[in-house]
Amino acid sequence: MSTPTTSFGREAAAAISRSKNEPAWLVALREEAGQLATELNLPKPEKLPLTRWTLDQYGVSRPGQSVTTASELPAAITALLPEENSSALIVQHNSSVIFTQISEELKAQGVILTSLEEASRNHEELFRKHFMTAYSKDEHKLAAVHAALWNGGVFLYVPRNVTIEAPIQALLFVDDAEATFMPHVLVIAESNSRVSFVEQVASSLGDAASTLLHNSAVEVFAKAGAVVQYAAVHQMDSSAIDIAYRRAVLDNDARIEWIVGDLHNGNSITDTKSVLKGNGSTSDSKIITIGTGSQRMSLTTQAVHFGRSTESDMITRAVMKEEATAIINGITKIEKGATKANGQQTEKVLMLSPKARGDANPILLIDEDDVKAGHAASVGQVNADQVYYLMSRGISRKEAERLIIHGFLDPVVSEIPLKGLREQLHRILERKLG
Amino acid sequence: MSTQFEIQGLKSSIEGKEILKGIDLKIKGGEVHAIMGPNGTGKSTLASALMGHPKYEVTDGSVTLNGEDVLEMAVDERARAGLFLAMQYPSEITGVTNADFLRSAINARRGEGNEISLIKFVRQMEGKMKELEMNPEFMHRYLNEGFSGGEKKRNEILQMMLLEPKLVILDEIDSGLDIDALRIVAEGVNAMRSEDRGFLIITHYQRLLNYITPDFVHVMMQGRIVKSGGPELAQRLEAEGYDWVKEELGIVDETVGQA
Numbered sequence: 001m002s003t004p005t006t007s008f009g010r011e012a013a014a015a016i017s018r019s020k021n022e023p024a025w026l027v028a029l030r031e032e033a034g035q036l037a038t039e040l041n042l043p044k045p046e047k048l049p050l051t052r053w054t055l056d057q058y059g060v061s062r063p064g065q066s067v068t069t070a071s072e073l074p075a076a077i078t079a080l081l082p083e084e085n086s087s088a089l090i091v092q093h094n095s096s097v098i099f100t101q102i103s104e105e106l107k108a109q110g111v112i113l114t115s116l117e118e119a120s121r122n123h124e125e126l127f128r129k130h131f132m133t134a135y136s137k138d139e140h141k142l143a144a145v146h147a148a149l150w151n152g153g154v155f156l157y158v159p160r161n162v163t164i165e166a167p168i169q170a171l172l173f174v175d176d177a178e179a180t181f182m183p184h185v186l187v188i189a190e191s192n193s194r195v196s197f198v199e200q201v202a203s204s205l206g207d208a209a210s211t212l213l214h215n216s217a218v219e220v221f222a223k224a225g226a227v228v229q230y231a232a233v234h235q236m237d238s239s240a241i242d243i244a245y246r247r248a249v250l251d252n253d254a255r256i257e258w259i260v261g262d263l264h265n266g267n268s269i270t271d272t273k274s275v276l277k278g279n280g281s282t283s284d285s286k287i288i289t290i291g292t293g294s295q296r297m298s299l300t301t302q303a304v305h306f307g308r309s310t311e312s313d314m315i316t317r318a319v320m321k322e323e324a325t326a327i328i329n330g331i332t333k334i335e336k337g338a339t340k341a342n343g344q345q346t347e348k349v350l351m352l353s354p355k356a357r358g359d360a361n362p363i364l365l366i367d368e369d370d371v372k373a374g375h376a377a378s379v380g381q382v383n384a385d386q387v388y389y390l391m392s393r394g395i396s397r398k399e400a401e402r403l404i405i406h407g408f409l410d411p412v413v414s415e416i417p418l419k420g421l422r423e424q425l426h427r428i429l430e431r432k433l434g
Numbered sequence: 435m436s437t438q439f440e441i442q443g444l445k446s447s448i449e450g451k452e453i454l455k456g457i458d459l460k461i462k463g464g465e466v467h468a469i470m471g472p473n474g475t476g477k478s479t480l481a482s483a484l485m486g487h488p489k490y491e492v493t494d495g496s497v498t499l500n501g502e503d504v505l506e507m508a509v510d511e512r513a514r515a516g517l518f519l520a521m522q523y524p525s526e527i528t529g530v531t532n533a534d535f536l537r538s539a540i541n542a543r544r545g546e547g548n549e550i551s552l553i554k555f556v557r558q559m560e561g562k563m564k565e566l567e568m569n570p571e572f573m574h575r576y577l578n579e580g581f582s583g584g585e586k587k588r589n590e591i592l593q594m595m596l597l598e599p600k601l602v603i604l605d606e607i608d609s610g611l612d613i614d615a616l617r618i619v620a621e622g623v624n625a626m627r628s629e630d631r632g633f634l635i636i637t638h639y640q641r642l643l644n645y646i647t648p649d650f651v652h653v654m655m656q657g658r659i660v661k662s663g664g665p666e667l668a669q670r671l672e673a674e675g676y677d678w679v680k681e682e683l684g685i686v687d688e689t690v691g692q693a
Contacts, residue, residue, distance in 0.1 A: 384488065389525035392485050393593060394513035403538065407529025407576070430680035 008058055010035040013148035016061065026120050026128070033137045033147035034255035040214050041113035043140040045269055046361060047327045053241060053267055054211040055142070058149055060266035062179035064093025073099060077173050077353075080202050084422030088113050088168040092152035094207045095181035109162050116153025116184050126157060134247035137285055142243055142269075146182055146215045153184040156197060158221075160190035167196040167231070167417045172216075177208030177239065183220045189226035190253075196229040196417050201244075203236035211239055218246040222254035226279065233414050234268075238293060252278030252307070258285040259415045263428050267295055276341075277309035283312040288412040290326025290432040291356060300329040304339040305371075313347040314353065317409055318368040319433065320356035328358065332373055342372040349379040350408050352421040384417070405433055437463035437500060437516070437600045437632050444495035446483040453479040455657035456495065461601065461632040468635045468643055468668060471654035472676050477636045481605040485519040486512055514543050516600030520590035520607050530587065533559060535577050536596055537573070551657060562595045565625070567618050567632060583610035591593040591622040597635065599659055602626070603634045608642040621643030640672030660685065 011036025016026040042050050069075055070089070073081075077091060089102040090113055106113075112123065120128050129408030137147035154170045172183040178301060189195055214236060222228045232254050234242055242264040248256040274283035285301045303312030320327050331344035341391060349358035362375035382404050390400035414430070416422045439461040446454040454475045461467050471477055478479040483490040486495060486509040499515055507515060518541045527535070528644060550558075559573060566588050578586050587607055594602055604623070608616055623633070623646050635646065643651075643665065651668045653661040653676070660683055661667070671679075679685070 114504070212533070251625075383525070386527050388487055388509060388527045389527070391509040392513055392519055392521075393597065394510050394536075394542040395538050396510050396542065397508070399538060399542065400510075403535070404527060405531050408525055409528030410576075 008034065008145075008148075012085045012125050013037075016263075019061070020117065020321045022120060023124065027231045030148045031145045037141055037148055040138065040141040040144050043142060043269070045327065046329050047359060048296060048298045048325070052058040055213060055241065057211050057213055058145065058253055059178050059180040059212070060168060061151065062176045064095045064098040066096070066098045068408060070099065070101060071218065076175060077171065080173065080200065081169070082198075082200070082418050082424055083169065084279040086166075087166050087170050090115065090154050092154075092170075092172045092183050094176045094181060095151045095172050097152045097154075100273045103106050106164065110159040111162060111164065112155065112157035113168060114155050115156075116155045116186055116321075117151065119155035121159070123155065126154070126188060127186070130219060131184075131186060131222055132219070133261060134221070134249045135217050135245050137257055138277045142215055143217075143245065144241035146184070146217050146245075149180055149215070150182045150184040150217070151180055154186065156185075156187045156195070158189045158193040158195045158226075158249040161192050162190075165195040166336055167198045169418070170197070170199045172199065172201045173203065174214070174236070174240070176357070177205045177206040177210050177212045178401070179212075181212060182215045184216065187220040187230070189220070189228045191223045193223075194224040194227045197231070198416075198418050198421060199230070199232045200421065201232070201234040201236060201242070203240055205237040205239055208237070208239050212236070212245065213241050215243045216245070219243070220248040220256060222248060224252045224254060227255045228416060229257040229259065231421070233261040233263065233342065233416070233421060233425055233428070235263045236266065238266040238295065238397035240264070240266050242266065242270065244268070246270070246272040247331070248274045248283065250274065250276050250278055250281035250283065253280040254278060255282045256284070256289070258283075258409060259417075260285070260287040261411060261412065261416075261425055261428070262289040262297070263289060263432060265292065265295065265432075267297065271300040271302070273304065274312060276303060276305045276307050276338075278311060279307040280309050281307055282310065285312075285314040286412040286415060287316045289316070289326060290408045290429065291318065291320040291326045291358070292432050293320055294323045295325070297307050297324070298329070299326060300331065300421040302331040302333070303343055304332040305343060307341075308338060310338060311342045312320045312344070315411070316347045316360075317356055318349045319352060319405055319408065320349060320358040321352045321433075323353070323355045325357040326359070327361070329363065330359045330364065330375065330377075332375070334368050335375060336367040338368050339370040341368065344373070345375045345383075347377045348408070350382050350405065352405070402433070414431060437630050438498075440498050441484070442496045444480075444483065444497060445493045446479060447491050447493055448479065451557045452493070452501055452538050453657055454483060454523050455660060457654070459634075459659065461634060463600070463626065463630040464651065466633040466646060466648045467650045467652065468637060468648040469654050469659070470637060470640070470668060470671055473638065474659045475655050476657040477654050478605055479684055481519055481603050481636055484515065484603060485509060496666070509612065510542065513599075517595060517603070518589075518599030518601070518643045519603045520605060521595055524578050524586050524590055524608040526579045526581075527540065528579055530577045531574050532577055533573045536593060539593070539597060539617055560589065562592055564640065566592055566622055567597075568592065584615040586640060587611055587619055588615065590620050591650060595622060595626060600630065601632045603636065605636045606638060607635070608637055616642065617645060643668045655679070
């Protein structure tokens with residue numbers, strides 16, 4: 001398949017930035033990243049060559065139509081919204097954020113929810129202090145491209161000691177295969193704040209001939225004692241490529257909970273990493289995926305321990321069907337000085353087809369003696385004894401297998417903080433497992 | 435029609451090794467039969483073969499439930515026909531809650547379009563759990579996951595109570611139970627005794643039979659039922675062990691498989 005490629009580099013990045021009237025420092029940042037994009041290599045995911053992936057189609061800026069009330073949102077978007085009357089909701093459509101809603105109550109507490117583009121103008125200091133610091137633009141070509149081309153995006157700021165009860169919702173939606181769709185989510189949770197954030201990535205691309213590259217990033221900064229729950233559900237059409245680099249940086253006693261459904265229908269690279277910088281910080285990552293068709297996926301979870309008495313737990317569960325391939329990497333790294341750290345990880349793969357492939361690679365890198373670390377990995381088929389047990393109660397083989405497969409994913413699904421999204425997730429699972 | 439369960443000349447092998455060497459047994463509705471015997475004589479194999487565990491190959495004989503050929507049926511069909519096996523080692527299944535599992539099982543029996551209402555189901559399940567002195571939170575726990583041995587056994591009895599089978603097989607339901615749990619489980623079984631339900635209780639110890647009085651006691655050795663009698667037979671076995679049976683029948687020790 002020949003696909004039109006946007007030639008891209010320093011000049012192109014700067015032009016985009018200027019066309020949006022961005023501040024000079026941001027023009028410079030994009031320019032620098034654009035330059036890096038021409039110099040750096042693609043990342044090299046374990047056992048998954050990217051050589052035949054279309055990763056150089058960046059699209060053009062196609063902003064969505066901004067609206068002022070939720071009722072004006074396009075029907076395709078409304079249908080995807082898990083909860084009505086949300087106290088905080090932000091929607092990106094193709095290349096721009098088209099809607100932001102935040103309750104007066106949250107505003108009064110000093111909570112900020114805006115597009116990231118707007119934050120670059122109105123909250124320069126916070127933006128510059130955090131943006132692309134946890135996910136560096138010089139990590140690899142995809143990071144540089146993202147830093148140069150990101151658009152729309154979400155900026156969430158939670159002041160110290162503020163607890164937000166209801167989850168903040170973000171819907172990132174694309175229905176134009178030629179659009180640049182590269183959102184960046186930046187969450188800053190100040191000391192002792194608590195917030196739950198739900199991010200949903202969806203598409204409606206029809207029979208688009210071209211490849212859509214969703215080159216996205218998430219950066220979460222949890223300051224001392226802050227607790228951030230970050231739930232993400234990604235599902236786009238198979239013609240899209242899902243790139244999602246997620247990073248959390250934790251100060252003393254801060255906590256991150258990742259709850260991720262990487263349920264995309266096309267190729268994907270996701271990398272969810274917690275940096276446990278502060279003493280006593282903790283990270284809990286739960287990730288599920290379902291491989292269908294001929295999709296290729298690289299799923300990595302990482303925990304890097306710097307602080308003393310830090311704890312991380314990572315769980316990945318994958319169901320592999322048809323001819324799909326998933327390479328699942330769990331990396332626990334404990335740095336020298338991170339005494340009393342405890343890093344645990346489990347990867348489980350359920351194989352439903354002899355042609356599918358699921359590799360689980362647990363990796364422990366430990367430079368400190370006084371720590372605990374553990375890993376467990378398994379790749380197997382539906383357990384015959386479990387099927388027998390359920391059938392012995394009158395449940396058909398088909399239904400027994402369905403219960404077991406859904407059950408396999410439930411420890412993650414049941415953690416999704418929004419009921420509406422949980423139900424949507426169940427529908428996605430039914431469809432993918434069907 | 436009262437339940438009629440009939441086993442004739444049943445032979446079964448595991449991995450080519452014959453364990454059951456011809457079992458004959460008739461159980462009518464209302465009757466409680468106990469099968470006793472030393473470890474490794476094929477008692478649990480009988481239970482698994484009747485339920486249709488894929489590892490156990492039936493090589494000869496017939497099994498009928500109210501005239502229907504059980505051996506022709508798949509495992510789930512046997513269950514829907516009214517067979518129930520309380521297992522010695524119930525599976526643990528992550529992600530499937532006890533309630534979801536039981537509702538699926540009940541609905542599988544009731545058939546499409548005739549599903550039990552959620553409210554009615556919850557009320558029934560709560561009621562039976564109370565009878566079995568089970569913590570209500572077990573309803574929403576994953577199936578058998580993290581349950582103690584005794585909790586698993588109670589959960590088996592809970593399933594039996596809700597599924598209302600015609601022929602109940604209890605495979606070593608008493609193993610791993612303390613005396614209180616044993617009493618509760620036995621009360622659950624006794625509450626289910628009725629004219630249209632038969633029981634086959636497999637046990638290594640007579641202890642359980644103090645709580646559930648059998649109508650018939652059978653001794654199994656080397657893959658066969660070698661002796662049958664009334665409740666007094668169980669008491670004698672408890673007091674004197676199995677050696678006298680072997681002597682009486684001239685049986686030389688030889689185990690045929692794992693119980």
